[in-house]
Every structure is written in structure tokens, then in C-alpha cells.
Amino acid sequence: MPELPEVENVRRSLEALVVGKVIQSVQVRLPRIIRQPEDPRLFEVMLAGQTIDSIGRRGKYLIFSMPPLTMISHLRMEGQYRLADQGDPEVPHTHVIFQFTDGTELRYRDVRQFGTMDLAFNPSEFPAGLKSLGPEPFDDALDGRELYRRLHSHKAPIKAVLLQQTCIAGLGNIYVDEALFLSGIHPERSASQLTKRQCDKLLIDIRDVLTRAILTGGSSIKTYVNGYGRHGGFQMALNVYGREGQACNHCGQEIVKLRVAGRGTHVCLHCQPKPRTRRSVQTTATKRVTNQATTATKTAAPGQIGGNLE
Structure with a gap:
């Protein structure tokens, strides 16, 4: 699954490739990729005529800003975006196509079909997974x-x-x-x-x-x-x-x-020693007490072994 560095590199490449482009039409070929709205045809209609204003990232989510809409995309296991010219041969497993007015199109390919897309008008409509994220690793407030x-x-x-x-x-x-x-x-x-x-x-x-x-x-x-x-x-x-x-x-x-x-x-078990379990800690403590008792026995004066018998 793409993690933060991979998703950030996808974001940067798409920012250079598609920001400023106007969506002419959208084709959704695998409806389950679209989670919100429930009707994929509405997804297509809502995005037609929208301009991609910016592309952000939060955790592993890509965030396409198209005011007043926001499209949240999660690549999951093998989701990929590629820019192509309309009419170029398609690769298999292309499930969503964003056609632009300049004759290019952004194609979403996903062999495993686990990726998702959500449309939202405001942050309250963002996916639950996005809203529950912790701070970014580079957040200044995180120390x-x-x-x-x-x-x-x-x-x-x-x-x-x-x-x-x-x-x-x-x-x-x-x-x-x-x-x-x-x-x-x-x-x-x-x-x-x-x-x-x-x-x-x-x-x-x-x-x-x-x-x-x-x-x-x-x-x-x-x-x-x-x-x-x-x-x-x-x-x-x-x-x-x-x-x-x-x-x-x-x-x-x-x-x-x-x-x-x-x-x-x-x-690496040498560089990253395995943590002691509760049982192993108890065993170590027992051995230490036993060793101390043995040492005390060996060094005790005659007549003191076992305590005072008088």
C-alpha cells in the first residue's frame, strides 16, 4: 500500500500535471470505487465543469480541491493516476476517467479495486478515516x-x-x-x-x-x-x-x-532486542534472589546457616 512518501510523490506529480485543468466529463466504470455520493452518476454530473484548484495530502489521502467541491481519494493497495491524451490506448483495470477540456484525461487504474473516492462540500462530509487521523509526522505541534x-x-x-x-x-x-x-x-x-x-x-x-x-x-x-x-x-x-x-x-x-x-x-534482533515478557522478568528476578541466597549461605559463619537455633 502506498504510504506517506509515495502518496506525497503522487500529489506532487499531479499538482504539476493537472492543477488548473477544467473537467469536461467523468466516466465511472467501476461504481464501487465511488463511496460518496451513493449514485456514481451524480459523481459524474457534479464534477463536470469543475476546475482543479489544488491537490493536497492528509496522511495517505489525496485531496483534490475544486471549490465548492472536494474530492478525497485513497489509493489503498494499488491505485494509480496517470495523465494521457484522449484516444491513447488504455491499460487494463482503468476504472475512472476524468476528461479535461484541453484534450487530456486523468485515468485512475486499480488492479486490486480497493481504492475509494468521495465528494464533499465541507469537512463535515469527509470520510471518517480522514477525520480521525492523528497529526502529520512533520507537524510543528508534534514533538x-x-x-x-x-x-x-x-x-x-x-x-x-x-x-x-x-x-x-x-x-x-x-x-x-x-x-x-x-x-x-x-x-x-x-x-x-x-x-x-x-x-x-x-x-x-x-x-x-x-x-x-x-x-x-x-x-x-x-x-x-x-x-x-x-x-x-x-x-x-x-x-x-x-x-x-x-x-x-x-x-x-x-x-x-x-x-x-x-x-x-x-x-534485527541484535539491534532491536526483544522485550522481556512478564514471565521472563519474574524468572530473572527469581534467579537473582536464588543467587543472592546461595551467596549468603556460602559466606555465612558456622552455626548461622538456617538462622539462630538457640
Whole structure:
């Protein structure tokens, strides 16, 4: 699924390609892509004659501003936008076409058919998933202290919490794995166990990996391309994601793949030590007490073993 860096690159390419264009007509070939309005034919009618004023992004959502309308698009697994000339051959799985008055058209392709589009007149009509998003990773109001506050009440694994989108918007499987590796945090560690210092570093590492991914066009792990049809290049710089069985770039130990929050998760167990379970902590404490008792027994004076017998 495209994550923040990929969606941001799609946004930037579409901003250069279609902002200012006037929609002549719209063809919806797969009605279930359109969630709002319920009738896809109304979607087509409402957009005819609209001018694309700007394209924004919130988390993994693309936001097409066409005052007084806003179109919210979520690419989900494999959604893609491509600009073409009218009459150019179409690729399979093209489900929505926005025809412009200048003879070009924006084509939405989605092999998995999970993507969605919503039309809204005001923010109160935005999809629930968009309205519930946490702050953007680069939000000035988000610092280590705020991240700690957001994480501290969650006992779930840190990876599961970061994937929820309500803590921080835009993170997905790839960049959560990468950020946790840079921070030396095992993905199964409870979010509530992170210290303030760890939250400071985690936010720095989240921003670092996202910045580098955006600058290199995102990660083309499967089918991702931007609005120009270009692949990203950050997959060449990944430390752990998709590198199961390979040597860690930092310590040389083998990268392993786990299952956390129902997602394939890549980790270096040397750089990201596995958190102790409650049972292991109790076992360690028991061993420590036993060792202390043994030492006391060996050093006790004659007649003191077992206590005072007088």
C-alpha cells in the first residue's frame, strides 16, 4: 500500500500535471470505487465543469480541491493516476476517467479495486478515516513529549499503535519497520513502555526515514508509480523491510521476519532486542534472589546457616 512518501510523490506529480485543468466529463466504470455520493452518476454530473484548484495530502489521502467541491481519494493497495491524451490506448483495470477540456484525461487504474473516492462540500462530509487521523509526522505541534503522551496509554505493541493512523498519520508497514530499526526498538515492545527519551529519538527517526523516502520518490516494492509513471528508488536504501535472511547493514546479523499486528514485520534482533515478557522478568528476578541466597549461605559463619537455633 502506498504510504506517506509515495502518496506525497503522487500529489506532487499531479499538482504539476493537472492543477488548473477544467473537467469536461467523468466516466465511472467501476461504481464501487465511488463511496460518496451513493449514485456514481451524480459523481459524474457534479464534477463536470469543475476546475482543479489544488491537490493536497492528509496522511495517505489525496485531496483534490475544486471549490465548492472536494474530492478525497485513497489509493489503498494499488491505485494509480496517470495523465494521457484522449484516444491513447488504455491499460487494463482503468476504472475512472476524468476528461479535461484541453484534450487530456486523468485515468485512475486499480488492479486490486480497493481504492475509494468521495465528494464533499465541507469537512463535515469527509470520510471518517480522514477525520480521525492523528497529526502529520512533520507537524510543528508534534514533538517527543506529545508523541510520548499519545503512546503512553497504549499497551499494544508499538508497531500496532503506529499503524493505527490515529497516533501519527501516514505511516505504514514499510516505514514503521524502518523507523523502529533506526531507533533500536523491537516492534513487539509495548507502546506504554517507551521512555520520553525513546520517543524523542523515534520521532527524529520517523522524520528522517520519511524525508529520505520522499526525496528518492518513495519505495516501489510492488506496483507503485507516481503520476508520471515513474518508480521510486528508496527500496534500495531499506535497512530491514523486505530483507529477511540478509545481513543487517549495521551489525551483520541476519534480518528475521515476524508477525506483528497481523503484518509481516522485519527486525534485527541484535539491534532491536526483544522485550522481556512478564514471565521472563519474574524468572530473572527469581534467579537473582536464588543467587543472592546461595551467596549468603556460602559466606555465612558456622552455626548461622538456617538462622539462630538457640
